Amino acid sequence: MSDSIPTDSVGLVQPQVHHFDDPLTLRSGKVLPAYDLVVETYGKLNAEKSNAILICHALSGDHHAAGIHAEEDAKPGWWDACIGPGKAMDTNLFYIVSLNNLGGCAGSTGPASINPETGKYYGPDFPVITVRDWVNSQARLMDRLQISKWAAVVGGSLGGMQVLRWAISYPKRLGHAICIAAAPKLSAQNIAFNEVARHSITSDTNFHQGRYLEHDTYPQHGLTLARMVGHITYLSDSAMRAKFGQAVSEFEQDVSENFGRDLRTGKLSFGFDVDFQVESYLHYQGERFSKNFDANTYLLMTKALDYFDPSVDYEGDLAKAFSKSECKFLLMSFSTDWRFPPERSRELVNDLLRAGREVSYLEIEADQGHDAFLLPIPRYVNALSVYLNRVHGELNKDAS
Amino acid sequence: MRPDLEIIQQWIEPGSKVLDLGCGDGGLLHYLKTSKNVHGIGLEIDTENISKCIENGTNVIEQDIDQGLSNFQSGSFDTVLLAQTLQALSKPDILIDEMLRIGKKGIITFPNFGNWKSRFYLSSKGRMPVSKFMPHSWYDTPNIHFCTVKDFDALCREKNIKVLTRTVVDLEHQGSWYMRAWPNLLGEIAIYHITKESTD
Numbered sequence: 278m279s280d281s282i283p284t285d286s287v288g289l290v291q292p293q294v295h296h297f298d299d300p301l302t303l304r305s306g307k308v309l310p311a312y313d314l315v316v317e318t319y320g321k322l323n324a325e326k327s328n329a330i331l332i333c334h335a336l337s338g339d340h341h342a343a344g345i346h347a348e349e350d351a352k353p354g355w356w357d358a359c360i361g362p363g364k365a366m367d368t369n370l371f372y373i374v375s376l377n378n379l380g381g382c383a384g385s386t387g388p389a390s391i392n393p394e395t396g397k398y399y400g401p402d403f404p405v406i407t408v409r410d411w412v413n414s415q416a417r418l419m420d421r422l423q424i425s426k427w428a429a430v431v432g433g434s435l436g437g438m439q440v441l442r443w444a445i446s447y448p449k450r451l452g453h454a455i456c457i458a459a460a461p462k463l464s465a466q467n468i469a470f471n472e473v474a475r476h477s478i479t480s481d482t483n484f485h486q487g488r489y490l491e492h493d494t495y496p497q498h499g500l501t502l503a504r505m506v507g508h509i510t511y512l513s514d515s516a517m518r519a520k521f522g523q524a525v526s527e528f529e530q531d532v533s534e535n536f537g538r539d540l541r542t543g544k545l546s547f548g549f550d551v552d553f554q555v556e557s558y559l560h561y562q563g564e565r566f567s568k569n570f571d572a573n574t575y576l577l578m579t580k581a582l583d584y585f586d587p588s589v590d591y592e593g594d595l596a597k598a599f600s601k602s603e604c605k606f607l608l609m610s611f612s613t614d615w616r617f618p619p620e621r622s623r624e625l626v627n628d629l630l631r632a633g634r635e636v637s638y639l640e641i642e643a644d645q646g647h648d649a650f651l652l653p654i655p656r657y658v659n660a661l662s663v664y665l666n667r668v669h670g671e672l673n674k675d676a677s
Numbered sequence: 678m679r680p681d682l683e684i685i686q687q688w689i690e691p692g693s694k695v696l697d698l699g700c701g702d703g704g705l706l707h708y709l710k711t712s713k714n715v716h717g718i719g720l721e722i723d724t725e726n727i728s729k730c731i732e733n734g735t736n737v738i739e740q741d742i743d744q745g746l747s748n749f750q751s752g753s754f755d756t757v758l759l760a761q762t763l764q765a766l767s768k769p770d771i772l773i774d775e776m777l778r779i780g781k782k783g784i785i786t787f788p789n790f791g792n793w794k795s796r797f798y799l800s801s802k803g804r805m806p807v808s809k810f811m812p813h814s815w816y817d818t819p820n821i822h823f824c825t826v827k828d829f830d831a832l833c834r835e836k837n838i839k840v841l842t843r844t845v846v847d848l849e850h851q852g853s854w855y856m857r858a859w860p861n862l863l864g865e866i867a868i869y870h871i872t873k874e875s876t877d
Contacts, residue, residue, distance in 0.1 A: 627748045637731060638738045663731045
């Protein structure tokens with residue numbers, strides 16, 4: 278390993294593609310005849326195959342959760358803060374499996390893949406995928422890897438929803454469900470933000486009813502807007518004040534008092550161009566994202582979020598949905614998260630209590646908003662680490 | 678184990694469900710789980726204690742009991758436990774009602790302010806008692822609702838709460854015949870096992 282790679286990194290990783298020929302019937306009733314899932318694994322599967330953890334990614338995530346693909350990579354995987362030797366999800370102890378979900382755009386079959394029936398891009402013809410469909414496809418991957426039971430399934434945000442679905446759909450196939458910054462279902466406000474994002478994409482003249490790849494273009498403007506809106510909801514007011522309130526401007530001498538209103542050039546333009554740092558930051562984030570993410574995948578992921586509500590099969594009572602779950606639950610939320618605030622996690626905790634499940638719940642003080650689940654917040658990362666160390670200890674006890 | 682917890686654990690049936698309000702480091706629940714197969718859940722707000730609970734595998738929910746327990750269903754636990762926290766609650770009487778709504782039985786322990794040491798301190802010095810046991814000054818104490826054994830007995834009568842067992846111990850958690858004879862005068866920690874009398 279190169280000297281430049283930190284010792285607590287999983288280092289260079291190589292994604293693998295698993296092809297599946299068994300048709301997958303989706304919740305919508307449509308059938309996906311065959312598909313690929315791209316997967317990364319970190320650590321070693323033990324002889325009993327009992328130490329596997331499944332990582333479920335959120336809206337814009339993918340299989341690349343930890344380590345780097347090449348020495349020159351500027352950034353490691355999206356959850357590198359928590360995955361690695363000696364880290365909270367310790368690759369010395371666990372075999373960690375991370376995949377790009379169906380409908381994604383990082384290598385698994387999705388709208389930007391070629392539809393074998395037509396020889397063209399799937400585009401808008403790719404079926405709408407739900408959280409339940411993802412979990413079913415993850416169970417097939419699990420069989421392929423010859424793992425009969427996950428030690429834990431872990432995810433934040435939309436990933437946390439997959440964790441909940443695992444506990445409902447496959448109650449015997451996971452020991453622990455670790456669900457971070459999630460919600461039992463989206464609120465009207467959540468859906469509203471998603472619809473703004475979708476509308477900005479579909480109203481872009483380059484969208485071409487989703488067949489933009491056939492026209493050799495993509496709705497860059499719409500995707501940029503969608504990401505800008507999304508990004509605002511991931512950050513808290515306090516996080517934005519801190520992020521854009523570092524420099525002292527000519528107007529505001531007191532750094533802590535300027536409400537994050539740092540100016541880009543130090544003075545107002547008295548025009549409609551970008552004046553404040555926060556504006557240029559959002560433009561940058563949105564544009565960068567639009568170059569790396571498929572617009573149809575963004576539409577699919579937001580729909581999966583909107584449709585998530587496991588209580589629909591149980592007369593609207595989520596406690597009933599968890600009645601057969603056998604795993605233990607760990608839930609965590611963050612104080613300034615206004616996308617899926619602590620109240621939403623407490624709803625889940627209360628449903629789990631009503632179902633008589635074993636549950637622990639932590640409410641982490643953090644300024645970073647919804648994004649906190651990706652960041653090395655000491656109390657959060659420590660809780661994850663302590664919990665999983667305990668899980669690993671139980672594995673050894675069971676084996677002896 | 679803390680000796681008051683040693684007394685409490687004898688009242689808990691094997692295999693039963695226990696809700697521990699202010700469960701601390703989860704020591705009691707962990708002991709009950711391993712020795713009596715008790716299904717326990719603890720509520721706690723101290724982050725260090727919560728971390729210790731997770732470490733020893735105790736189910737712990739970060740929840741301030743002073744904000745109420747309405748999220749717990751009636752009759753969903755066999756025993757609801759409140760150890761050494763009653764005096765720090767803003768509405769202790771309502772919490773006792775809630776304990777006996779959620780649990781079939783309740784166990785409450787509290788420092789007995791009627792103990793002769795408190796009485797002597799107040800009567801001789803004319804100031805609020807400060808000791809190793811109650812180390813806070815009046816203005817910064819978390820203990821805002823001190824009561825005596827007699828006060829608690831009166832509250833139980835008022836609320837039709839049946840006292841199954843009442844015991845008092847000293848700071849070393851030793852009981853004796855003279856404490857049993859004069860509990861309100863000699864007992865330093867009161868331990869109550871209570872239930873709601875049937876109304877029919």
